[in-house]
Amino acid sequence: xxxxxxxxxDEELTEIREVADRLHQDSRARTILIVDKNGQLIAASxxxxxxxxxxxxxxxxxxxxxxxxxxxxxxxxEFTGQYHEGKEISVHMTIVARRIILVVLFDKNTxxxxxxxxxxxxxxxxxxxxxxxxxxxxxxxxxxFKEITDEDIDNLFGP
Amino acid sequence: MSFINYSxxxxxxxxxxxxxxxxxxxxxxxxxxxVSKPEAKGKMVSLATETERTLFFxxxxxxxxxxxxxxxxxxxxxxxxQVFYDASRKLILRGVDGVCFVADSQDxxxxxxxxSLENLRHNLEEQGFNLDELPYVVQYNKRDMPEVLPVAELSxxxxxxxxxxxxxxxxxxxxxxxxxxxxxRQVIQKQRGS
Numbered sequence: 142x143x144x145x146x147x148x149x150x151d152e153e154l155t156e157i158r159e160v161a162d163r164l165h166q167d168s169r170a171r172t173i174l175i176v177d178k179n180g181q182l183i184a185a186s187x188x189x190x191x192x193x194x195x196x197x198x199x200x201x202x203x204x205x206x207x208x209x210x211x212x213x214x215x216x217x218x219e220f221t222g223q224y225h226e227g228k229e230i231s232v233h234m235t236i237v238a239r240r241i242i243l244v245v246l247f248d249k250n251t252x253x254x255x256x257x258x259x260x261x262x263x264x265x266x267x268x269x270x271x272x273x274x275x276x277x278x279x280x281x282x283x284x285x286f287k288e289i290t291d292e293d294i295d296n297l298f299g300p
Numbered sequence: 301m302s303f304i305n306y307s308x309x310x311x312x313x314x315x316x317x318x319x320x321x322x323x324x325x326x327x328x329x330x331x332x333x334x335v336s337k338p339e340a341k342g343k344m345v346s347l348a349t350e351t352e353r354t355l356f357f358x359x360x361x362x363x364x365x366x367x368x369x370x371x372x373x374x375x376x377x378x379x380x381x382q383v384f385y386d387a388s389r390k391l392i393l394r395g396v397d398g399v400c401f402v403a404d405s406q407d408x409x410x411x412x413x414x415x416s417l418e419n420l421r422h423n424l425e426e427q428g429f430n431l432d433e434l435p436y437v438v439q440y441n442k443r444d445m446p447e448v449l450p451v452a453e454l455s456x457x458x459x460x461x462x463x464x465x466x467x468x469x470x471x472x473x474x475x476x477x478x479x480x481x482x483x484x485r486q487v488i489q490k491q492r493g494s
Contacts, residue, residue, distance in 0.1 A: 294367070
């Protein structure tokens with residue numbers, strides 16, 4: 142299926158960040174990432190400076206894509222959740238609204254049970270936000286790209 | 301597809317380097333990584349086998365700077381070129397905004413180029429894309445090798461639609477940025493809607 146372009150405005154992004162922050166607090170997890178299936182980071186909560194969220198987002202998306210490929214081969218619709226258990230940190234990933242990946246990194250400060258419980262709630266909230274976003278007509282703000290000139294593009298690469 | 305964050309004033313694009321095994325896709329990314337300013341690039345991630353063949357993908361996030369107040373970010377991916385990794389190649393093409401086909405200019409690799417190009421077209425169609433409508437460039441790599449075919453011979457076979465094409469020696473950087481620029485230009489033009 143072809144993914145349409147994803148455009149996010151202040152309003153939705155604030156709502157998404159609120160869900161991430163709430164999940165971060167309620168689940169007592171270390172980090173929450175909200176990533177689109179193509180590997181772009183949309184929002185995060187609880188990220189420390191050392192965490193390379195760009196690489197992590199790309200690898201999470203690759204992982205979910207590979208698992209989706211396995212599902213297709215065995216004629217399963219989709220694996221909606223994944224869990225990787227580590228010695229110190231574990232990772233819980235959930236597909237939301239078919240196009241977003243909710244990633245929770247957690248340690249011994251919490252339990253997988255609590256994470257799953259809180260993720261379920263966050264999943265519902267995010268599904269509402271992304272469904273509303275998908276139904277929203279494209280705004281006038283997108284016109285900004287119509288004004289890009291060939292010179293602007295050339296300037297990107299310097300002299 | 302592209303991701304526009306109006307709140308952070310950022311636009312992200314995904315481009316994929318495609319081509320037969322050992323044609324130099326990873327080498328293109330390695331050169332871009334090597335010469336890009338530290339503040340413009342993220343970490344390069346390579347999911348490779350022990351013999352340094354790409355197993356799943358290479359990934360390099362690259363900041364190209366600002367355009368009309370929007371930060372322009374390109375996520376560069378390569379696919380594994382070896383024929384039997386086809387399932388992985390299909391996954392990486394998902395949500396692609398532009399494709400660079402890296403051809404190996406050596407005479408002996410012509411069949412592999414043609415097979416890979418056919419595979420690209422087919423895999424894009426499976427994802428709902430038409431190669432003729434997608435931002436797309438062709439790079440003739442390894443121009444420094446002996447027994448390379450002339451571009452006049454490669455072009456009609458590998459670039460029948462005459463998209464922008466570039467000669468390259470990716471290992472020393474020749475033509476690498478010209479290729480990326482050619483692709484980025486098309487990707488942004490498509491975003492503009494022209």
